[in-house]
Amino acid sequence: MEFQDVVRRRRMVRNFEDRPVPDEALDLILENALHAPSAGFSQGWAFLVLQGDEKRHFHDVTYPGHDDLGVYRAPVLIVCLSHKDAYLDRYTEPDKGWTDRDESRWPAPYWDIDTGFAALLMLLTAVDNGLAGVFFGIAPDKIRVFHEEFGVPDPYHPIGAIALGYAATDTPSSSLKRGRRPQAEVVHRGRWQSR
């Protein structure tokens, strides 16, 4: 598909058909995630792919009692994990040369942002392959049980999960009523203009 069509067709889909995701499509989605940019090429990310019983277990422990939700019907979940230590370590290497792992050197949490880059590439690749997805967060009070149940080491923080599958009819998010903010509101030129 043309790049521009993929960008404009992408939306968060919240209901899915009962059809599996082809292995080749899932493989390409994961491969493209690894082509996301990352600060210092740190690539401080990991992806936990859940299907079948493991996928159901994820929903049961992170959002119990909601198995009527359309998102539960997605056949594949990809939990996106950011690994801050990989960045702090990377920047103490000789070609970067920071002398410590002080977080105040960082202007933004690039471990989370870069893992987000990978997540967006997966969502776009899904569209390019006739699939759909939705990115959603794990409630902070469920993150501990998620780590425990899936054996995920503490330093890997789930910034969210992607549910993937073939789109079924869904109810548009109430958020869309807000409307897209136009360039006139969010783009400033030369110097910030107060509005």
Next chain:
Amino acid sequence: MEFQDVVRRRRMVRNFEDRPVPDEALDLILENALHAPSAGFSQGWAFLVLQGDEKRHFHDVTYPGHDDLGVYRAPVLIVCLSHKDAYLDRYTEPDKGWTDRDESRWPAPYWDIDTGFAALLMLLTAVDNGLAGVFFGIAPDKIRVFHEEFGVPDPYHPIGAIALGYAATDTPSSSLKRGRRPQAEVVHRGRWQSR
């Protein structure tokens, strides 16, 4: 261009030709940024577009004495700003229903991640239009002077800037020697496996 070609051709480019970016391309790049997903459709982002003297001023105040760098030759800079308050406010609205603006409700800094989504869409759109770009951070100790010199309100935090233009020959980043991490290292299935 085909989506898959855009993903695989994108790389951070650090030197640029002395050629302007066409207005139509810049407009499409900014328009695609606004098609990034955001939590609750909060769209808590802003973009400051700098060219000419204002672009030079940005470099002078954020990284003085380095005007020999290839990245300084890029004709356009887009500073990407995240606006946390827009998210905290959005989730107190009736359809979200959080009763306070407590940040501990958030599993990850979606204000920064969503602004990152917009930045990646701009980098990819540049490639789709024959252009190139690089995303780079502003040193934390230069963020105050950036706010002052460009009149940017404090709640808008620059997660980084994109330099845009036509690619010229550059020296590949030393980071690339690290190599891309393969799926076998970063993708886990069903449950985390210790490696």
